[in-house]
Amino acid sequence: MTIYLYTANQIPDFSPYRSPNDPHDGLICLTETIEPQHLLAAYPHGAFPWYEDDENRVYWFTQNPRAVLLPEKLHIRQSLQKTLRRQAHKITVNHCFDDVIEQCATIKRAGQGGSWISARFQAAYRALHRMGHAHSFECWLPENGDWALAGGLYGVQIGSVFYGESMFSRQANASQMAFAHAVPFLRECGIRLIDCQQDTDHLRQFGSQLMNLRDFKDHLRQYNAQPLTRPIVREMLFQAA
The missing domain is CATH 3.30.70.3550 (Leucyl/phenylalanyl-tRNA-protein transferase, N-terminal domain)
Incomplete structure (x- = not known):
């Protein structure tokens, strides 16, 4: 080929x-x-x-095959449920997209020598964010009497499909907390399918599954043409002091 x-x-x-x-x-x-x-x-x-x-x-x-998550099949393990109940946290949508993608690019990950999210990648996704097609979810945790950005994720939305791209954590569980809030919110907005790309233990804990690429592309043809029922805009999603 x-x-x-x-x-x-x-x-x-x-x-x-x-x-x-x-x-x-x-x-x-x-x-x-x-x-x-x-x-x-x-x-x-x-x-x-x-x-x-x-x-x-x-x-x-x-x-x-492609790793995907159907929003209605989200699974949150018990330990994360306890963290969500007990940990003071705040979740926002599109409050600091630039910071999220920069953190995803620079945060150190075990077993990886560097990030694929180069400056050119960041510029392209930031432009897509300004066009209304790329979105970020931020997790804020208390720090020195104020809220500090502790984790988050970003992805691309076309029609009723959300294509997850990357996430980061500066404190334990922060990106998972953001994801646990993001998926139900995306479902409320009309997202029918979340593309996870890679099959990982981390995503399987949330209920991701494998889909044959041909079936995946069939779903894309259907769902990319379906508009959202609610726009994904800048907002406060959750706060528990």
């Missing part, structure tokens, strides 16, 4: 189905740039940017 490199002014065709036996493990194409137009073309076809190399080529992938 030939992997094409698209020049700066070209938007790839992300639609071709890739079989589970793809020898490139889901790599679809490379681009010289990453812009909001690339993202809006990629996500509805199940593609996403993963990283860029030293020559500033962006690598676009799909994943088969």
Whole structure:
């Protein structure tokens, strides 16, 4: 299979189905740039940017099978339920998107030497946020008599699909607390499917499941065309002092 490199002014065709036996493990194409137009073309076809190399080529992938979460099947383990009941916390939506994506890019993770969220990636998603298609959820915890940003997550919303991208925690459980509040809120807004991309133990604890890529893309064709029942805007989602 030939992997094409698209020049700066070209938007790839992300639609071709890739079989589970793809020898490139889901790599679809490379681009010289990453812009909001690339993202809006990629996500509805199940593609996403993963990283860029030293020559500033962006690598676009799909994943088969795909890890997804149906909002109505969210599971919150008992220990996290206790934390949510006992820990003073505040959850906001779209209060500091730039800070969230920057933290996701810089926070150190076990077993990873660095982040794929380069400055160009951040710029593209920030532009998408200004267009109303990228959203952040923030978890604030008490610190020195005030609220401090302790964790959060961001993703892309097209129609009634939310494509989760990354999360971070500066304090234990902070990103999980944000996620536990975000999923019911997204369901209230009309989100029918949450794309988790990678199958991880962390997401399986929340009830994620694997879906064949062909079925996943069928769902995308249906749900990307369905508008939200409630807009995802800047707001205070929850506060427990």
